Amino acid sequence: MNFFTKLFLTTTVMASSFVAAQQDSINITNLPTTINKDYSFQGVWKISNDGNTSNYKISGGKLTNYSNKTSQTLFLDLYFAPSKTSVDLYNLPNKINTNAQLGQLEGNGTSFNNVIVTFKASDLQTLAQGDYTPILLLKEKESGSILNYKVLSNKISLESNNILIDKVVKNVELPQVTDANTLASTKNIDATLSDIYTPVESSLNIANVNKKLKLVGGWKLEIDFNSLMVTIGGVDNSIQNLDYKPTNDLKLMVYFSNQNITGVKEIDGFELLNLDVSPISAFTKIEKLNFTTNITKLVPAGEYYPILVLTEKNEEGKYVMKSTLSLGEKYIWQ
Incomplete structure (x- = not known):
């Protein structure tokens, strides 16, 4: 099985109306x-x-x-x-x-x-x-x-x-996490996990995923490099539980891979962020998902393929990889 022991940040899920209003730092009226x-x-x-x-x-x-x-x-x-x-x-x-x-x-x-x-x-x-x-x-x-x-x-x-x-943004200051910042909550962070400000390189074995728990539909990642805000959404996007029993706690991770996931069994790179997702009942799917949060750490300079990774907490309290999905566009950090 594929375990993740370095999951960094638990973030607050915001309402979809907020996501729409803040899309790409453009406010559309009328x-x-x-x-x-x-x-x-x-x-x-x-x-x-x-x-x-x-x-x-x-x-x-x-x-x-x-x-x-x-x-x-x-x-x-x-x-x-x-x-x-x-x-x-x-x-x-x-x-x-x-x-x-x-x-x-x-x-x-x-x-x-x-x-x-x-x-x-x-x-x-x-x-x-x-x-x-x-x-x-x-x-x-x-x-x-x-x-x-x-x-x-x-x-x-x-x-x-x-x-x-997509002009590369250099020397970007990381946002400060405070009690008043509703987009980054520290109250649920596990003290045994890595520092939320420090990127950690890791490798993921993606050979045995997308079976009974799947990321389905058109998912999309949007990043505002100026404010370091991230939106995860899409059209007809869902998480489907095809098992006869409910899931445990879930985490949805944005992973910046050095390789495209097409045709490979293992990738390496850095976790950008992760979000808590509530358990899903047996033979059920949750639809039209929209998340927004901010980035509290920057990955090293390089070119990365963004990957969406769904993990589930097992009996030992570790998060097991269940599904992966390519988010398409390559990002350049410098």
């Missing part, structure tokens, strides 16, 4: 009740340029129509909002001239897969120097209505006529 009712952005949506400094693209996981009817003509508009600001959904700044024409989409869970939105460096070079957060609006051509929006986890920075994607 949200109608129809937003995200029938259409959903799923998977990882991110900016890349494949080494080409003139052409950029946003590649998305999928866009799903959960209504019971075929859509009208769908398209995506792209905006670049100044990071850490409040913006009106119907008056977003810095619209890119080109948009992505998608067409009609049948309902009842039908999806567009591998959606791509392209733009050029010249579209950004007219903006003032600073940091920007990309926002996609899903619209219908015929009605002009906004169906949903997506705030990307990527950030774009303009510095001295250079365009930087």
Whole structure:
């Protein structure tokens, strides 16, 4: 079995409404009740340029129509909002001239897969120097209505006529844990565990996981490197207990691996954080999970694949690895 004896921080789980309000340090106002009712952005949506400094693209996981009817003509508009600001959904700044024409989409869970939105460096070079957060609006051509929006986890920075994607943040101060800080509680920390401010390298054997207790669905990790805030959520994400008996106490860990988990039996890296999860009854799943917390320790400089790891407390009080899931994007720490 795979044991974890170095689990660092027990954090407070916040309400999903708080997570939505703080997404990517952008506060979206003027949200109608129809937003995200029938259409959903799923998977990882991110900016890349494949080494080409003139052409950029946003590649998305999928866009799903959960209504019971075929859509009208769908398209995506792209905006670049100044990071850490409040913006009106119907008056977003810095619209890119080109948009992505998608067409009609049948309902009842039908999806567009591998959606791509392209733009050029010249579209950004007219903006003032600073940091920007990309926002996609899903619209219908015929009605002009906004169906949903997506705030990307990527950030774009303009510095001295250079365009930087996910600028590395250096010399970041760790947040202080105090009694008044509701995002990091120390009252449940086991004194036998490692210091919550010290990263510890470890190896994980992931060969025998994802059997009776599983992480299922579209999980997503978002990190604000400026405030060191972390959001774990997703669409149709759940933890499923397929066993005939209830689980013990659970912990959900974000692990920064040196390797992608695809096709390997063992990985090594650092735990970034973990959260308490309540026991799950037999043949039951808990759905639509959203967590938010802050980071109290920084892993060493390097490139890491974020992995979600679910562990369960056994009879000896040790946490046994039960399920792993790749969170897709590679992170660079420096």
